[in-house]
Amino acid sequence: MKSTNINYISPEKVGYFMFFQYLINGLSIGSVYALIAIGYNLVYGILELLNFAHGDVYAVGCFVTFSLILMKQNPILAILGGMLVGYIMNRIVERFAYRPIRFSGRVTPTISAVGIAYIMRNIIMKIWGPETYPFNIGLRGSKIEFGNFVFGTLQIYIFVIAISFMLLISFLLKRTKLGQSIIAISQSIPTSALVGVPVNRTISMVYGIGGALGVIGGILYCIYYQSIFLGIGFMLGTMKAWMSTILGGIGSLKGAVIGALVLGLTESLVGGYVSSLYRDAFVWGFFMIFILIRPKGLFPAQISEKV
């Protein structure tokens, strides 16, 4: 207990190092969630529609990337191909499944989205099967030992890619015409239609961008765990994105990112300290209590409540 010997790592110190290791793991998985959550939050902030299909649509894009890599394509080309598929898929889905019922209550579009999720999952299941495949994109991380901490360079790459996309999106929202029209629509659809914002096209674009971002997030996830399987869509995509969106605050970009990081950290710490068997149960329990205490999230968007 009183040991001051440097060579001897006391149990407390082991705990200390472990804590930092969990922290690093949590931040890197959180940054993957953040990318997925940004795309989700863009849509959610505009229409307040529970997009159950988000994860399964981008999972198709991820699997396309996987196939392209198997065909010995350039990895960057493959990722771009996957993004394109995610973009187009989400726009098609928006056109045929969401647009006609955009203003018919809350239950109807939600269930339609669940239908899309089912169709996408069945497509993946029929084409690629329910197995877990190894996913190797050629981006192999090496270890950096920094004192007693071990970083993977992969974790740093993921973090950097995630952060750069977040900056790109916030630039898009603040500085471009498209971004301004997205913000306008999220405040009021009729008013923005009156002042000449192309509502349908913008919403469709938002869905497309969300899908493309989701594909990147999904691919980063696959790189992190070096495997790809059906579950990256629903349980790891839609649910986590939704949880981080609500943790952070609906309709705010900063909120989605911070919510995702908090979610990643919670998962990592709960898995490390409380119980890895019951990890999901504890995370969901924590999350439910959080919603009850602070339903608006950590950083709610500065938009007046719609009546």
Added chain:
Amino acid sequence: MISKNKKINYGLIFAVITMFIPLIVKDEYQLRIVNIVLLYSIIALSINLIVGFAGQLDFGRAAFVGLGGYWSAIMVVRLNVPFIISFISAGLFCALIGFVLGMLCRRSTFDYLTLITIGFNVICLKIFLNWHPITNGAMGIRLIPSPVLLGFKFDTNFKFFYFALGLLAICSLIINRITHSKIGRAFEAMRDNPIAAAYSGISVANFKVLNFSIASFFTGIAGAAIVHYNNYISPFNYSLDESIYQLQMAILGGLGSLPGSILGSAILVIAPEISRTFYDYRLMFVGFLMIAMMLWSPNGILGKNGIGEKVIGIRNLILVKKNKKSTKKIINHRR
């Protein structure tokens, strides 16, 4: 216009016709599917009570099915409690859990309720899977005895059919009475416009909790019956996907229509059994069905303005012409 007496007659005729099913269907496998349809109908009815009548979207019904099933199984297998007590207490236990969950989301709005029910389902599944000393983990509990009522054992498909039919009849009768009572009207008011309902003296938060508890009671009873029928409980039957599939039964049949729930569960239970190839495309079929329903007939087959009503609409026109005088009378009376 169809008078109230006629409606009850339809139900009675339907029940009497169903009673002869096991005499016609001799195949054990087919009879088994019929029994499962009857049991799932109760689940669909309880979902209808939440989604169709109160307008709350619940994605975690399978958790309650599982809670009821595990409660009854554990009571009977481990504690040797008589069937009838474990069966009823499973419903009460689920109602209690539903009450607690409802109290938690008293103030939460639509999105949060959806998320909380999903979270509840995930938590329950984890507990079923990992709490080995009680639930026996992924192995599940085997050798659960068949239902026994007053010394009569419902141990074959043929005998169980009447148990399931009786249960469905009692449950649908009770739910029917609830929906036609003051409470049911309050649920519908809450669904159509919560703010207006609150102004007309309905405590929306309390009625939400009440609705949740009542529905959970029926879900729990159905879950217990399924477990006693299969003589086996496995945690994998209570996943989120199962919840959504059960939700789809209520939606397909028609939100706010009780016969619709039975029809919906019949379609969705029987369809995957027809062929193995179809089973592979089950998800896609359900997906397309969900979207098509939402696009063209959000209230399902037998719901308000549903497909059924559009078909029957022509017949109703004739009936209305016949009863024109009485309709006028009603209108005058209202004025």
